[in-house]
Amino acid sequence: MSAFKNKRTSTGYALATAGAASLAATSEAQAHVKWFCAYDVAGQPQGLEQVLCANFEGLTVLALVCLMFGCLAEGTPLGGALLNALDRVTARIRTDTELLVRATLGFFFVSLWELGGIILTPELKTDVAWIPWFQLALAGCLIWRRTMPLTGLGIVFLFSFATAQYGVFHLADYPIFLGVAVYLICRGLDLAPFGLRPLDIVRWTAAITLMWASIEKWAYPQWTDPLLAAKPQMTLGATPELFMQAAGVIEFTLAFALIWTPLVRRCAAIILAAIFISAVFEFGKVDAIGHSGIIVVLIGIAADDVRMAVRARHVVLAPAWYGAALALFLFLYYAGHAALFGGFEALPVI
Template identity: 85%
Template structure:
């Protein structure tokens, strides 16, 4: 095999393993690019024939190997010991999960009121004068448990208002707000919607949010070009194209892990939370405000001590479920974009 090919594959392996096993995934890859760079949601995404290349296959293979390893380890005494250790370390977070969510969301809403002209996230601008005051009132409702559902309903309203202004495709980036809304309503009223824990609903919406965002890294790698130009060291010697592919695979895998077995999802939540926190040091106040909600949700997931029996077949089924999720999100993203902006006749053909 040519030396250049060996070097390229070694870079792919290094990027994949460092992102999945450590906190080496560059913080800039987790900054929400729409908050800091120019973007065009209606623009033509990169073709699937460019996304689904050999490097993508190698990275996905590494991701699946890591996922299967985590599943297999979870059913061993080592896995049980790690879960017990996590239970002890996160006991205080688990006890005060609701309080932490309320406090963090209160900080988030007050910050939006202070900044003004924003609907939920920094790139969703508005000239409507009463929106900031609504967000301040929603923050005040978090002080009392009985009024938490009002804040939840307010989040649903703001999400709907932003969807009307910016379109459904744009707001597909943020289903986690709906998950948090359901959490606040369910906790405030003391019921389990569809007999499902409210924390599990938030966990699923967080996973969906991050998996969708990872597709965006493959579809529009050029959006991140200004960040890479300003911080070239974050690519770790890889080309910008390879780096964005790796960043997307890392994020998709960690997001998918949030819906998998207890140890796998708790480990993934810890890694993701650490990456988001590290991004704050790079990008400052805007990033701290914008990602505060998902960070506290990830901490709650990391502290969740609910356990289920883990069998070897779950590790064997991981590639099938992972592949199905990847195919589903690629399909929804590209078909949805073509239907809304380009016409179904412009669907990419491989």
């Protein structure tokens, strides 16, 4: 009995340590591993029986507790006060969100032109000579509001071109680009498709992008081994396996929070933006250029002042929707990989 207690205490301590370590050092884990380490998208991912282990379940329960606590707090006077404070602090950002997006994307495309040989994101290499100049032209179209839709259409074209070169599964990492393209087109033409705000569309694509990326942390933790070997202090004593599980859970939870209630998603956007910005100091200009688009989107989400009444169902249903999202993304990732690279007979057994 005492041995069982000791084991349970040890496991709980490990989970707590891993969670704290990942939250403190997630900036390093948040750097897109494909930009800095060797990777093989067609390689066999880690089995679901290894991903869905006891530590993973414990970390997920801890994440759900935090998510539900945020929902509970939002419906109190404290939550209202926090929203009012956020509204005051972010008032100027909210007014100039579109301008910030245009300026940041202008920096992004000019940087890609300067670097050369890149389609939208650092690991998508190309030797097509006109691509850098095309991306410079997209930056020029951002100067005027009326030509913003041309930049949006150009992003869709580049995304399609990269998909033809690298495959659908690889580009599944980057639906945020399509969301930004829709944002530029809708803002430039003053459209609200199906009554949806352009910012809400890009918010959903940002959430999808980050939830997919978190699955990759669980499926291919070995891709990050060189980073962890070079910076062992990142894990704060946790094993690399536990650290990557915790980093993935944190990223998935914050990404899921982007589609939840206003205070929860605004706080998640602030945390994610801070993580991405802190990673720039560690990994330099490549990381700054590659993540500039999602950083400005997260800042816009943090400044969004749309309110909604938070009811008990938002708290009660949070675990169900979180679990459904987790199951869906795990299925899409593993089934998609098996279909494209291994055949459906390679689907993992849960």
